[in-house]
Amino acid sequence: MNALEVNQLSVSIDGKRILNEFSLSLPKGEVHAIMGPNGTGKSTLAKALAGHESYMVESGTATMDGKNILDLEVDEISREGLFLAFQYPIEIPGVTIANFIRAALNARQPEGEDIDAVAYYKELYAQMERLGIDKKFTSRSVNEGFSGGEKKRCEILQMAMLKPAYCILDETDSGLDIDALKIVADGVNHMRSEDRGILVITHYQRLLNYIVPDRVHILWDGRIVKSGDKSLALEVEERGYDWIKERLTAGVES
Amino acid sequence: MSTQAAIDIDREKGNFSYDTTYDYDAGIGLNEGVVNYIADVKGEDDWVRDFRLKALEVFNSKPLPTNWATKDLENIDFDKFRYYLSKGQEPSRTWEDVPDDVKETFERLGIPEQERAFLAGVEAQFDSEAAYSRMKDELAKEGVIFVGSTEGLKEHPEIFKKFFGKVIPTGDNKFSALNSCVFSGGSFIYVPPGVKVQQPLQAYFRINAENFGQFERTLIIADEGAEVTYMEGCTAPKFETTTLHSAVVELVALKGAKIQYITVQNWSANVFNLVTKRGLAEEDAEIKWIDCNIGSRLTMKYPGVILKGRKARGEVVSIALAGEGQHQDTGAKMIHAADETTSNIISKSISVGEGRSTYRGQVHIPKHLQGCRNNTECDALLINANSRTDTYPAITVRGDDNSVQHEASVSKVSAEQIFYLMQRGLNEGEAMSLAVNGFVNDLVKQFPMEYSVELKRLIDLEMEGSVG
Ligand SMILES: Nc1ncnc2c1ncn2[C@@H]1O[C@H](COP(=O)(O)OP(=O)(O)OP(=O)(O)O)[C@@H](O)[C@H]1O
Ligand SMILES: [Mg+2]
Numbered sequence: 044m045n046a047l048e049v050n051q052l053s054v055s056i057d058g059k060r061i062l063n064e065f066s067l068s069l070p071k072g073e074v075h076a077i078m079g080p081n082g083t084g085k086s087t088l089a090k091a092l093a094g095h096e097s098y099m100v101e102s103g104t105a106t107m108d109g110k111n112i113l114d115l116e117v118d119e120i121s122r123e124g125l126f127l128a129f130q131y132p133i134e135i136p137g138v139t140i141a142n143f144i145r146a147a148l149n150a151r152q153p154e155g156e157d158i159d160a161v162a163y164y165k166e167l168y169a170q171m172e173r174l175g176i177d178k179k180f181t182s183r184s185v186n187e188g189f190s191g192g193e194k195k196r197c198e199i200l201q202m203a204m205l206k207p208a209y210c211i212l213d214e215t216d217s218g219l220d221i222d223a224l225k226i227v228a229d230g231v232n233h234m235r236s237e238d239r240g241i242l243v244i245t246h247y248q249r250l251l252n253y254i255v256p257d258r259v260h261i262l263w264d265g266r267i268v269k270s271g272d273k274s275l276a277l278e279v280e281e282r283g284y285d286w287i288k289e290r291l292t293a294g295v296e297s
Numbered sequence: 298m299s300t301q302a303a304i305d306i307d308r309e310k311g312n313f314s315y316d317t318t319y320d321y322d323a324g325i326g327l328n329e330g331v332v333n334y335i336a337d338v339k340g341e342d343d344w345v346r347d348f349r350l351k352a353l354e355v356f357n358s359k360p361l362p363t364n365w366a367t368k369d370l371e372n373i374d375f376d377k378f379r380y381y382l383s384k385g386q387e388p389s390r391t392w393e394d395v396p397d398d399v400k401e402t403f404e405r406l407g408i409p410e411q412e413r414a415f416l417a418g419v420e421a422q423f424d425s426e427a428a429y430s431r432m433k434d435e436l437a438k439e440g441v442i443f444v445g446s447t448e449g450l451k452e453h454p455e456i457f458k459k460f461f462g463k464v465i466p467t468g469d470n471k472f473s474a475l476n477s478c479v480f481s482g483g484s485f486i487y488v489p490p491g492v493k494v495q496q497p498l499q500a501y502f503r504i505n506a507e508n509f510g511q512f513e514r515t516l517i518i519a520d521e522g523a524e525v526t527y528m529e530g531c532t533a534p535k536f537e538t539t540t541l542h543s544a545v546v547e548l549v550a551l552k553g554a555k556i557q558y559i560t561v562q563n564w565s566a567n568v569f570n571l572v573t574k575r576g577l578a579e580e581d582a583e584i585k586w587i588d589c590n591i592g593s594r595l596t597m598k599y600p601g602v603i604l605k606g607r608k609a610r611g612e613v614v615s616i617a618l619a620g621e622g623q624h625q626d627t628g629a630k631m632i633h634a635a636d637e638t639t640s641n642i643i644s645k646s647i648s649v650g651e652g653r654s655t656y657r658g659q660v661h662i663p664k665h666l667q668g669c670r671n672n673t674e675c676d677a678l679l680i681n682a683n684s685r686t687d688t689y690p691a692i693t694v695r696g697d698d699n700s701v702q703h704e705a706s707v708s709k710v711s712a713e714q715i716f717y718l719m720q721r722g723l724n725e726g727e728a729m730s731l732a733v734n735g736f737v738n739d740l741v742k743q744f745p746m747e748y749s750v751e752l753k754r755l756i757d758l759e760m761e762g763s764v765g
Contacts, residue, residue: 093716093720095716096712096716097712116719116724116725117716117719117720118719118720118722118723118724118725118728121719121720121721121722122722126720127720129717129720132717133711133713133714133716133717134714135714135717135718135731135732135735136735136736137734137735137736137737137738137739138731138732138734138735138738142731143718143721143731144721146721146723146727146731147721147722147723150721150722150723150724150727151722184735201721205721205722
């Protein structure tokens with residue numbers, strides 16, 4: 044029950060099937076990593092779970108703590124506790140980071156009630172400090188003119204402020220220099236908790252040195268073809284994906 | 298006598314009306330009799346009556362400007378309106394003396410609290426006449442005049458006559474002519490030399506009656522070195538039939554004076570809002586129009602500044618939001634008539650669904666002038682595939698020593714932006730509101746606090762309504 048459960052999920056875009064009977068169970072308290080070649084459907088999984096309307100769910104189920112999320116609106120899924128750190132965060136001109144996060148927090152309050160502004164800023168500044176984000180950023184427009192690394196940090200900042208039950212981080216490590224990578228990993232590790240499940244999508248084993256996963260899954264052609272512990276990531280790094288492909292075509296199941 | 302029967306409230310703050318009775322009613326339709334009736338009840342001098350009657354001729358002789366403006370103007374049936382409705386021509390000086398239904402109207406719109414909180418003076422107009430008018434005593438001692446136009450004409454004819462109709466002549470356009478023949482209400486302000494009015498003066502224009510036309514006439518004069526900020530708010534309830542609002546606003550800033558004129562209108566979707574606003578800036582004077590147009594069926598409004606004296610400055614900052622079935626036809630006019638004059642136009646429009654925004658800008662710098670500058674920026678934001686925006690800049694700049702800069706952009710709120718905002722927990726309406734507020738954010742920062750809060754609230758209401 045206390046898990047993000049995806050069962051036999053098939054998803055298509057413009058009639059083309061991307062996820063193919065995909066299954067995954069992410070219990071609270073665990074960190075899982077998904078790796079896989081470009082274009083195999085990692086971001087599709089993230090957006091489909093978040094409720095993006097372009098992604099057509101054809102069959103299968105997805106539940107969060109037992110609750111079906113496939114029929115919910117994007118904002119409802121978010122308020123139920125799913126957070127997606129975007130691979131390509133979107134610019135919102137004129138909307139400051141501070142106002143944006145505050146609006147997101149207020150959306151979780153009962154109708155007509157707002158969060159306490161003083162406490163809010165106190166926490167915001169503390170989280171920004173932890174993530175090495177300059178205070179000046181609070182008055183900058185969301186993602187507008189941010190460097191790649193700044194955008195990724197800002198995603199983690201939002202995650203830290205919203206404290207979701209389940210987090211999907213889509214290539215949050217891409218575009219980060221080594222110092223930023225450590226800071227972001229530290230931010231994520233800080234959020235590891237018994238009450239939270241974290242799914243990290245990445246191409247690089249390096250990130251997993253800092254965010255040590257409980258499980259690693261290899262996504263291929265829209266489904267998980269191999270799962271293992273953190274050593275699987277090392278194996279992929281050394282041997283690439285071809286050996287998995289070869290074993291698959293040879294009919295050897297993982 | 299007044300009854301308070303049919304009170305009808307919708308989700309919007311301004312959408313209610315009182316079934317009131319009027320002591321003065323000019324009847325339906327427009328003719329010499331109506332014009333004479335208005336002059337009679339106001340007890341006006343002959344020169345004013347003649348001014349009105351001549352304007353009626355000009356109005357009748359001028360065609361609707363459908364050669365460049367929308368054909369929707371043809372749907373205005375001038376014979377169906379009531380041109381003058383009031384409970385009397387003398388405004389009260391205390392809220393207690395205001396008739397109950399009128400007082401309740403303004404209380405529901407929050408006007409008395411605003412006056413107490415941050416205003417130096419308030420005028421509240423209900424249909425044709427000011428029902429309440431009051432200014433802080435200190436200002437009166439300094440010689441500041443802030444009264445309704447009816448009172449201004451009567452008590453201060455020497456100042457009034459000198460400037461009245463000088464910035465916007467009767468024949469400027471068909472609607473300035475219409476206003477000139479039936480005008481009633483609006484503000485008359487005079488600020489003596491060197492007096493800087495710290496807090497804003499505010500007027501509130503309320504249409505209560507159906508089939509009614511409101512034609513206020515405002516004249517603001519800032520004498521040498523004086524400064525004043527004036528704000529107007531406007532609302533009307535939703536009626537089945539059309540309502541007409543056609544104001545004329547003239548500003549005169551003498552040498553070194555500064556006038557800032559702020560409008561936040563929230564007309565309901567049945568109102569034709571056809572307004573002429575222009576200022577005259579003498580040497581080193583500054584006139585700034587801040588204009589927020591939300592609501593109405595059709596708004597046509599192009600605030601302008603005639604830069605008459607050396608180093609005069611003019612600015613128009615405008616925000617227009619065209620919701621479903623609305624057309625905001627707005628813009629600015631800058632007429633440079635002296636050396637080293639500068640003008641700045643920043644316009645942002647938002648079109649939602651079938652809503653339509655049109656920007657018309659006119660910047661005129663003749664050849665013989667030197668050192669003049671204009672900067673024009675107009676940005677449009679489209680929400681939904683059907684919305685429409687047009688830009689018609691007309692810039693005539695002659696002479697080598699003058700410069701203009703013009704930038705225009707059209708952008709959309711993308712599905713990916715909405716997805717991103719909703720992924721953080723905002724519902725669709727909240728996501729739209731946030732994106733739209735972001736678009737106008739840099740302009741809203743220039744407003745007094747109270748008005749930026751009000752504007753944000755209006756945008757929220759409009760956007761939440763737009764996503765069903
Ligand atoms: N909106 C879309 N319209 C059309 N095709 C899409 C869309 N989104 C994804 N696809 C296609 O679906 C496939 C899977 O894309 P997805 O972004 O999920 O891959 P990914 O595993 O995240 O790749 P990467 O490692 O490069 O980020 C690709 O072939 C991609 O082109
Ligand atoms: Mg991807």
